[in-house]
Amino acid sequence: MATLIDGKTQARELRDAVAGEVQRLTHTQDVVPGLAVILVGEDPASQVYVRRKGQHAREVGMRSVEHTLSASTPQRELLALIAELNADPGVHGILVQLPLPTHIDPEAVIHAIDPAKDVDGFHPLNVGSLAAGGKGLAPCTPLGCVRLLASHLGELAGRHAVILGRSRIVGRPLASLLLREDCTVTVAHSRTVNLAKVCRQADILVAAVGQPGLVQGDWVKAGATVIDVGITRLGDGEERRLVGDVDAASVSRVAGALTPVPGGVGPMTIACLLHNTLIAACRQHGLPEPSAASPADTSQPLVHPHA
Numbered sequence: 141m142a143t144l145i146d147g148k149t150q151a152r153e154l155r156d157a158v159a160g161e162v163q164r165l166t167h168t169q170d171v172v173p174g175l176a177v178i179l180v181g182e183d184p185a186s187q188v189y190v191r192r193k194g195q196h197a198r199e200v201g202m203r204s205v206e207h208t209l210s211a212s213t214p215q216r217e218l219l220a221l222i223a224e225l226n227a228d229p230g231v232h233g234i235l236v237q238l239p240l241p242t243h244i245d246p247e248a249v250i251h252a253i254d255p256a257k258d259v260d261g262f263h264p265l266n267v268g269s270l271a272a273g274g275k276g277l278a279p280c281t282p283l284g285c286v287r288l289l290a291s292h293l294g295e296l297a298g299r300h301a302v303i304l305g306r307s308r309i310v311g312r313p314l315a316s317l318l319l320r321e322d323c324t325v326t327v328a329h330s331r332t333v334n335l336a337k338v339c340r341q342a343d344i345l346v347a348a349v350g351q352p353g354l355v356q357g358d359w360v361k362a363g364a365t366v367i368d369v370g371i372t373r374l375g376d377g378e379e380r381r382l383v384g385d386v387d388a389a390s391v392s393r394v395a396g397a398l399t400p401v402p403g404g405v406g407p408m409t410i411a412c413l414l415h416n417t418l419i420a421a422c423r424q425h426g427l428p429e430p431s432a433a434s435p436a437d438t439s440q441p442l443v444h445p446h447a
């Protein structure tokens with residue numbers, strides 16, 4: 141049976157490491173990293189994630205500012221709030237929780253965030269920097285995937301990674317991050333011919349399409365490491381459950397290791413957000429960065445204590 145890669149524990153370890161760095165910054169530099177999170181509307185899942193981001197930010201010693209706006213907030217009001225936060229020297233990281241109500245253009249919102257404070261890594265300047273192999277802020281879910289992979293596999297260089305899904309939030313930035321680790325990267329998607337055959341070539345298989353149970357055991361090479369990014373809510377009440385893109389029952393008989401849903405990539409997303417906020421604060425104050433920018437650098441204890 142496949143080893144389960146425990147994202148919950150690793151996320152806690154990363155938060156603890158970030159907390160140590162925050163304490164050091166606060167005491168030696170008088171800098172308290174500040175994170176501002178904006179929620180527009182009342183989507184229940186988004187409310188949970190935003191609450192958790194604020195709570196975890198405070199737990200690691202950061203200043204946390206939460207702005208909750210009604211679902212009917214005009215776009216110009218949201219842009220005005222972002223402009224205020226851009227100008228606030230006590231705020232080092234800004235994020236707007238997605239999805240947004242349909243009358244708001246997410247592109248306009250993402251463009252409005254100061255790229256230096258864009259801790260989601262969604263601004264085109266950060267997207268471009270990552271694609272070019274530079275040092276811009278990278279998106280949190282792909283960063284979490286690379287940390288989990290490096291913790292389990294150590295060196296990633298030379299491995300063939302197949303990423304299922306080409307979204308802006310996961311698939312594309314993850315391809316850039318894995319290229320940075322010298323993986324051979326294939327991005328597969330809904331138009332890929334013979335998807336199962338492509339997936340069977342992977343040493344590392346990442347499923348990020350939002351289709352429950354898509355990846356079956358016979359799509360996986362024996363011993364491969366499988367990362368399940370999908371989180372779909374099925375059922376109601378007592379029957380309510382979260383399922384990933386991977387059919388865990390069949391895949392765990394073939395794979396070498398697998399991330400669970402829940403408790404895999406999800407918790408790493410918020411821990412990586414805190415790490416990005418710490419990096420952003422250091423950069424804004426011209427201070428050396430806390431350990432390696434690369435999540436797969438095993439030489440630094442902040443990065444992944446398991447490796």
Ligand SMILES: Nc1nc2c(c(=O)[nH]1)N[C@@H](CN(C=O)c1ccc(C(=O)N[C@@H](CCC(=O)O)C(=O)O)cc1)CN2
Nearest residue numbers: 189235236237238239260280402403404405406407409
């Ligand atoms: N501005 C952003 N919006 C969204 C992002 C993002 O990174 N930035 N990602 C997702 C939501 N998300 C964080 O915002 C997120 C999703 C899931 C989890 C998580 O811990 N999941 C748990 C299950 C939690 C549950 O019970 O619902 C798990 O997988 O174990 C954290 C953060 C979309 N929007």
Ligand SMILES: [Mg+2]
Nearest residue numbers: 281405406409
């Ligand atoms: Mg996620």
